Amino acid sequence: MKNNEQVGKMFHMLLILLLFVMAVWLGYVVLHLRASPPGLNALVGTSLDTSGVSNPVTAVLLNFRGYDTLLEMGVLLLALLGVLSLGSASDSRETPPGLVLDFLSRLLVPVLILVSGYLLWAGAHAPGGAFQAGAVLGAAAVLLLLSGWHLGEQFSGLLLRAVLILGIGVFILAGIVLIIFSGNFLEYPQSLAGAMILMIETAAMLSIGVTLAALFQGIAPTGGQDK
Amino acid sequence: MNHMMLYALVGVGLFTIGLYALIVHAQLLRKILAINVMGSGVFLILVTLATRHQELLPDPVPHAMVITGIVVAASATALALALMLSLRAATGQDTLIEPSE
Amino acid sequence: METVIQLSLVFDVLLGLGLLWFAWRSLSCPDLFKAIVLFISFGLLMALTWVRLNAPDIALAEAAIGAGLTGALLLAAWVRLESFDALNRHDGHSEDTETHEK
Numbered sequence: 001m002k003n004n005e006q007v008g009k010m011f012h013m014l015l016i017l018l019l020f021v022m023a024v025w026l027g028y029v030v031l032h033l034r035a036s037p038p039g040l041n042a043l044v045g046t047s048l049d050t051s052g053v054s055n056p057v058t059a060v061l062l063n064f065r066g067y068d069t070l071l072e073m074g075v076l077l078l079a080l081l082g083v084l085s086l087g088s089a090s091d092s093r094e095t096p097p098g099l100v101l102d103f104l105s106r107l108l109v110p111v112l113i114l115v116s117g118y119l120l121w122a123g124a125h126a127p128g129g130a131f132q133a134g135a136v137l138g139a140a141a142v143l144l145l146l147s148g149w150h151l152g153e154q155f156s157g158l159l160l161r162a163v164l165i166l167g168i169g170v171f172i173l174a175g176i177v178l179i180i181f182s183g184n185f186l187e188y189p190q191s192l193a194g195a196m197i198l199m200i201e202t203a204a205m206l207s208i209g210v211t212l213a214a215l216f217q218g219i220a221p222t223g224g225q226d227k
Numbered sequence: 228m229n230h231m232m233l234y235a236l237v238g239v240g241l242f243t244i245g246l247y248a249l250i251v252h253a254q255l256l257r258k259i260l261a262i263n264v265m266g267s268g269v270f271l272i273l274v275t276l277a278t279r280h281q282e283l284l285p286d287p288v289p290h291a292m293v294i295t296g297i298v299v300a301a302s303a304t305a306l307a308l309a310l311m312l313s314l315r316a317a318t319g320q321d322t323l324i325e326p327s328e
Numbered sequence: 329m330e331t332v333i334q335l336s337l338v339f340d341v342l343l344g345l346g347l348l349w350f351a352w353r354s355l356s357c358p359d360l361f362k363a364i365v366l367f368i369s370f371g372l373l374m375a376l377t378w379v380r381l382n383a384p385d386i387a388l389a390e391a392a393i394g395a396g397l398t399g400a401l402l403l404a405a406w407v408r409l410e411s412f413d414a415l416n417r418h419d420g421h422s423e424d425t426e427t428h429e430k
Contacts, residue, residue, distance in 0.1 A: 015250060023243040030235045030272060039277075041286040056287035057294070057385045065291055072295045079302035083309040119388070127384035131294055135392030142400055208298075212397055215305040219312070220404035221411060230337050234381060237344040241351050248355035256360060256405065260367055263398065264351050267374055274381050285382045294389045301393045301401075308405040315412055 052193025053124040061129065062197045066186050070175070073168040073204060076211050080164070083218035097147040105147040112140035120205050124194070130201035134208025141213030145220070164214070167207025171200055235275040241268030253322040255311040259304060266300045343380065347373050360409075364402045371395025 044056050044064065051059035061069050097105070116136040123129030151160070174196060175186040182189055188196050245265030249258055270293045277289035314320060350373060354366035371394045378387035 012251075015247070019243050019247050022246075023239055026239045026242070027236050030239060030276075031232055033276065039279075039286045040288045041284070044287055045284075055385075056284070057290045060287045060291040061294065065288070068291070068295060072298055075299050076302050079306045082306045086309045086313045127388060129385060131298060132385065132388040132392060135389065135397065139392060139396050142397070212301075212393070215302065216397070216400055216404065219305060219308050219401050219408070221408050230340060231381065233340060233344055234377065237347055240348050244348065244351050244355060252355075254360075256402070256409065257355065257363065260363060260402070261355055263367070264355060264370070267351075267370075267394070270386075271374075271377065274378065274383050274386065277383075278381055290383050290386055293383075293386050297386070297389050297394050301398050304398055305401050308401055312405060312408055315409060319412075319416070321409075 050190050050193070052188065052190070052195075052197050055123060055125055055127070055129070057127075058123045058129045058197070058201075061131075062200060063188060063193060066171075066175075066200075069204075070168060070171045070186075073171065073207065076208065077164065077168060080211050080214055080218070083215055086218075095148075101147050105143045109140045109143055112136055112143070116140070116205065116209070120201060123201065124198070130204040131208060133201075134205040135212065137205060137209030138212030138216075141209060142216045145213065145217055160210070160214075163206055163210045165207070167204040167211075170203035174200055229279070231275060231278055235272050238268045238271030238275065241265070241271065243268075253324055255314070255322060256308075259307050259311070262307075263300060263304060266296065270296055340380065343373065343377055347377065360406055364399065364406055367402065368395050368399035371399065 044060060047064070048054065048056055048059055051063045053059050053063070096102075116133040119128040119136060120130060120133035121128075123133070178187055178189075178196075179185055242265050245261045245263075245268060248261035249265065252258060252261065273289045273293055273296075274285075277286040314323075347370065350366055350370040354363050354370055357363040357366060371390060374394065375387045375391040378384070378390055
């Protein structure tokens with residue numbers, strides 16, 4: 001038994017030593033990378049006018065690397081399918097929310113919805129965009145779920161599924177339709193670029209918000225908890 | 228050398244701390260926390276390397292990649308938590324180590 | 329001008345050390361609830377770091393998704409783990425597998 005413990009301690013020391021060497025090596029590599037690499041900065045700067053928005057991060061996310069964003073929404077949907085297929089808790093204690101949660105949720109949820117709408121619109125020229133707005137919307141939905149709100153029966157069937165696939169669906173449809181106009185998947189014509197980005201971002205925001213809230217509901221114990 | 232490069236070292240440190248905790252802890256929830264910390268370290272390195280150009284604005288492509296990475300990390304965390312809870316409900320175990328050892 | 333540069337260096341050093349400290353404490357805390365709360369605070373410090381690195385979009389995303397949603401998911405999972413434990417204690421079972429805490 002004692003021999004086992006000593007071997008364990010030795011392995012632990014070896015692990016710490018190896019990790020220390022790895023950290024020093026990584027630090028050296030990161031600090032001594034080439035001083036001014038080409039980067040994609042200049043390329044984005046010159047092409048920003050043709051992208052339809054003036055925020056470079058939004059331009060990269062929704063226009064220049066739009067395909068990555070499409071796949072990312074697919075990843076979100078896939079994670080949600082995985083969580084839902086694993087089943088949820090059978091805990092059905094229903095306790096009314098505490099005073100603070102009740103008051104704050106009534107106060108915060110309308111503000112959060114407004115903020116998400118603003119972030120979506122401002123994403124074109126200032127920090128913001130579909131992901132940030134969708135995350136705030138998801139936070140509002142999580143707050144509602146925590147205070148014991150349940151989605152009505154008529155909403156939690158086809159309509160919920162439609163909203164979940166709205167984001168990636170609109171993205172793919174737009175890409176396919178654009179093949180007719182420009183000959184390439186997801187190549188926006190310059191006059192329509194801004195409008196298309198806004199449309200795709202709106203669909204993505206709704207989809208991301210509902211997906212994040214559904215992810216939370218798949219993990220949380222059902223019923224309102226007042227902790 | 229820009230003093231912002233110290234954030235790259237912080238990123239390397241976070242990655243190492245996360246890797247150590249991932250290997251050492253047996254509880255699955257702690258492993259999930261460790262993976263998230265490792266991810267944050269990698270994102271720090273990416274974004275620090277994007278700020279190397281003094282005269283221009285930061286390179287937006289790594290920014291977009293990190294935003295994508297944050298969303299993907301959150302959804303992977305959700306799936307990992309669901310798997311952990313399923314394991315706990317099915318076998319009563321907190322770790323992946325067989326209890327007979 | 330010199331003092332501004334010195335102050336920003338001090339701020340960056342403090343922020344970097346704070347990130348490492350919070351990450352270490354979160355991953356080495358024996359109490360799981362405290363570890364999750366420390367992780368959420370670590371996420372908020374990361375949001376500050378993104379602002380410092382001229383990445384406000386990432387700061388918004390990290391605060392909302394990284395700290396907010398991931399924190400909520402972790403706490404929800406912790407509550408369900410605790411309810412499993414409570415069930416086990418109620419049924420009179422012995423403690424589950426021992427963990428190799430270091």
